[in-house]
Amino acid sequence: METGAANILADSGRGSSGGDRSFSVRVPASTANLGAGFDCIGLALKLYLTVSVRIVPEASDAYRLRIRGEVAEGLPSKAKNLIIRSMRFTAEREGLSLPPLELDVNNELPLARGLGSSATAIVAGITLASLVCDRQLSNETFLRYAVELEGHADNVAAAYLGGLVVSCIKPDGRVLVVKRPWPSELKVVVVSPEAFLKTAETRSVLPSGVQREDAVFNLQRVALFGAALEAGAYDLLWDAMQDRLHQAHRQRLVPGLPEALATPPQPGLLGIALSGSGPSVVALANDRSGEIGEAIAENFRRRNVLATVRVLEVDYEGCAVTALA
Structure with missing residues (x-):
């Protein structure tokens, strides 16, 4: 049972x-x-x-x-x-x-x-x-x-x-x-490079303080993220998943990660971000999930870093x- x-x-x-x-x-x-x-x-x-x-x-x-x-x-x-x-x-x-x-x-x-x-x-x-x-x-x-x-x-x-x-x-x-509902039409694409990053290590690279404009930037976008999901306004997710508090500091830890996070917009790709503290990258998609994952993974492979693509429910x-x- x-x-x-x-x-x-x-x-x-x-x-x-x-x-x-x-x-x-x-x-x-x-x-x-x-x-x-x-x-x-x-x-x-x-x-x-x-x-x-x-x-x-x-x-x-x-x-x-x-x-x-x-x-x-x-x-x-x-x-x-x-x-x-x-x-x-x-x-x-x-x-x-x-x-x-x-x-x-x-x-x-x-x-x-x-x-x-x-x-x-x-x-x-x-x-x-x-x-x-x-x-x-x-x-x-x-x-x-x-x-x-x-x-x-x-x-x-x-x-x-x-x-x-x-x-x-x-x-x-x-x-x-x-606990909030998740739209079933949004697929989660996870690209994991063959690199280990412990959370303690990724937190150690973060600054002890943040600028007010960066805090406001994130507050605006996290509010927009929830509202966009609720309203089905998926065209807003690209902007809603931007960050100024942690990703720029953490992406330098793995070759290919800055390029992976900078994957340009393409059909089906709604937003992209670091998964947790990394080094995996998470993308939200409503079409072409596998192709999007491979496009992100190619940024690691060009730097001789193996990467695994998973499309997860x-x-x-x-x-x-x-x-x-």
């Missing part, structure tokens, strides 16, 4: 005690910012981290972990694994003890490419801790823990709730979120739990 993020324990075997219990948690990738929406807009995508877990009361070790899928060798095991760290963090904050577990991790996301790989691990870990400890977490508590682990809300909110999510962190740490469900027989 599968259930969405807001009812993680309601239909997943809560209250069953003793013996083995098994769950599967699936968390979508996400793209963040979409240009001007720095640290406040996230969009969930149909590319997944799936973790199956079994409680094994008879096990002598705390965790047995198997990792498969995209760059499995890049995912640390045991204590350094972000899924397990997030589980431990949640259990400690809730005053709970984790039982011995077997975890099978299947990852479809490229790591450190601006597609929310750390957010998927955090959301999966918090969810698994709540499941195996029979502790229902409110959305407010869940997102607070996720932001404490991640440092920002855009990716974790989208991965948890699905769809297009606008988020805001209050001074007391509470996270405010609004939006995930509307967010974190999904299945109770396994």
Whole structure:
């Protein structure tokens, strides 16, 4: 039986005690910012981290972990694994003890490419801790823990709730979120160069302050972005996805990235931006999605940087739990 993020324990075997219990948690990738929406807009995508877990009361070790899928060798095991760290963090904050577990991790996301790989691990870990400890977490508590682990809300909110999510962190740490509809006719094209950029690295290149005119520039465009989506005024998305706060500083980190972001307008291409902190590029299209992706990727390939093109659908469900027989 599968259930969405807001009812993680309601239909997943809560209250069953003793013996083995098994769950599967699936968390979508996400793209963040979409240009001007720095640290406040996230969009969930149909590319997944799936973790199956079994409680094994008879096990002598705390965790047995198997990792498969995209760059499995890049995912640390045991204590350094972000899924397990997030589980431990949640259990400690809730005053709970984790039982011995077997975890099978299947990852479809490229790591450190601006597609929310750390957010998927955090959301999966918090969810698994709540499941195996029979502790229902409110959305407010869940997102607070996720932001404490991640440092920002855009990716974790989208991965948890699905769809297009606008988020805001209050001074007391509470996270405010609004989930917005996404037009089905808008396709999401993601071009990922073979280059790793950790968020901490990409944040270190940002200036400590911004000019007022740059702040106003982004405020105008992030407001325009939401209004254009709601009104179906897709011809405005090109301007609405422009940015002056972060992209110019981050694009210098990868050869070909400045040229990729400067891909000129063409039929079907509605807007283009850095995906999260990069190095992936995200484009919105209503036609010729594959051709647009290849045109963007060619900018990397001319600089001898391999690039993968993905045309992805939006995930509307967010974190999904299945109770396994």
